[in-house]
Every structure is written in structure tokens, then in C-alpha cells.
Amino acid sequence: MTFLALEGLGKRFGSHVAVDGLTLGVEKGEFVSLLGPSGCGKTTTLQMIAGFVEPSAGAIRLEGRDLLAVKPAKRGLGIVFQSYALFPHMTVAENVAFGLEMQGVAADERRRRVGETLELVGLAAFSGRFPRQLSGGQQQRVALARALVIRPRILLLDEPLSNLDAKLREEMQIELRQIQRTLGTTTILVTHDQAEAMALSDRLVVMNQGRAEQVGPPHVVYERPATPFVASFLGRTNLVAGETVRPEKIVFAATGLAGKVRTRIFQGNHWLYQVETASGLLTVIRQNSGEAMPGEGEQVHLAWGKA
Helix, strand or coil: CCCCCEEEEEEEECCCEEEEEEEEEEEEEEEEEEEEECCCCCCHHHHHHHCCCCCCCCEEEEEECCCCCCCHHCCCCCEECCCCCCCCCCCCCHHHHHHHHHHCCCCCHHHHHHHHHHCCCCCCHHCCCCCCHHHHHCCCHHHHHHHHHCCCCCCEEECCCCCCCCHHHHHHHHHHHHHHHHHEEEEEEEEECCCHHHCCCCCEEEECCCCCEEEECCCHHHHCCHHHHHHHHHCCCCCCCCCCCHHHHHHEEEEEEEEEEEEEEEECCCEEEEEECCEEEEEEECCCCCCCCCCCCEEEEEECCCC
């Protein structure tokens, strides 16, 4: 039996179709990301799973049980929002313990579980601090700990890393994935960040106009996009004679498609090129190996292997 099943899930707001017949199965322990541009239906889907938005059509089942008749607080879900939503007048430990108090968990058990969870997220030494005394990354960990301490059946993440700077976001991606693997908690992430989704997920659900355009492991979706939308949304791409070619697959060669370098941009660990060819303007990414690379205005030849 599929752990979480979305069956023909739909949501209309007046004449606007936000989610259109979405069918998806999530297995226990999986990390699945709903990925897509603004307005694609990913957040509405998450809100329907959480119980904050009522579907217009379809069903949501958790281990075979119909969730639509279950109130949000009774669904056994942990949720981390983009804003973190921490209580400013409570300490870190009190914030994390809040959900357990609402469940009526005894004080001794609350202290034990809060301590274990703060240790897990690396905040054991910060239990007595208030949110205003924490960095953005530390606040994110508190929000995550508060969601995990109740031992949720599913963890829902609504763009939880979007407020962090690039370096901290990358660090938190690694930590989040390690924590999820340690606990084995079924996790659904909503994000518009392609790199984040590919780094964290067992499977991607690429959404467009309320529908799932493609579902699969990140490397499969990236290497074999099912539609032009997926190819263009998930990283840079070139379309050559009906063939999708990723920029990093193209090499400078002695023979091949002739072209002229229009633009060359240094980006640290790689060079980003735009090359004018008979097939149009192609994007090329080459790793910075320290070797001499073609400059702007140079004539080059491009080659790539078949997928």
C-alpha cells in the first residue's frame, strides 16, 4: 500500500484552476519535492495535504485512511513554514516543546524529547535563548526541531530555506538531508529552487499550471526531461534540431558544429559561454580546469554525445 496517495487531486478558486487532477504516490521514508514556478500549484497541494485548503476534487489517503475528514491538528503532520513562525516570547526549548504540550505529553517526556531533538539539530547549547538571539540558520533549526519533536508521520516543508543566504542555504540543505535520513521521516518539500530540490530529493515532481509534468529521481528528470517545459525549467538547456542538450555536455573540439564565441563569463569553478552557431545561440559550460579556454570572438567547434 502506498504510504501517502493523492488521487485526482484538484482545487479551483472561482474560475482559476490551481491544481488539476494531480495523482501522486509517496512511499514511507521518501523525500519528495514539489518543484515549479510561482502559480504552478505546488503550495496549494501542500496546503491541501496539511488540511489548510479543502480540495475541490479528488482524495488524499494516508496508509489507506481518507485524510479529508481529519482535522489538520489530528493528521499527525509536522510543518515548517518559510517564516519559521517562532514564538518570540518563548525560549528555544519552549518553542520546541509547544506541540508536545498541545498533545498533553507529560513534562518529563517533553524535556527528554526536546533535549534529544535539539541535540539532533545542533542546538542543545541554545535551549535557553530567545529567537531574537539566534541567527537565521539557527531559527530555521528551531522550526525544524519543533516540527520533528512531535514525531510526525509526514514532514511538510514550505520553502524553509528561502530566507537564508546562499552559503548558509547550501549548508542547511546538507544538514536537512542528513537529519531526514537519520530519522527516516517521510518528507515533502515545496520549492522553486531547482538546485535545492535536486540536492535533497529522492524524487522530483515538476509542476506546471496545476499538473505534474514529470515525476522521477532528480538525475533522470534532469538528463531525460519529458517535456520542453521540464527541460527549460530544470537548469539551462539548448535545443538543437529537436534534441535537448545540456550546456555542460558540450565540449570544444577540433571538429563539429562551427561557431563563434559571443560571450565568456568566469563563474569561479566554471566558465559560462554563449556561442553563435548555425543552430542558434548555444550555452556552453566548461569546468575551470586551469587550462587555456577560448576567448570572446574566437572561432570554435562544438561537439556532444548522444543521451
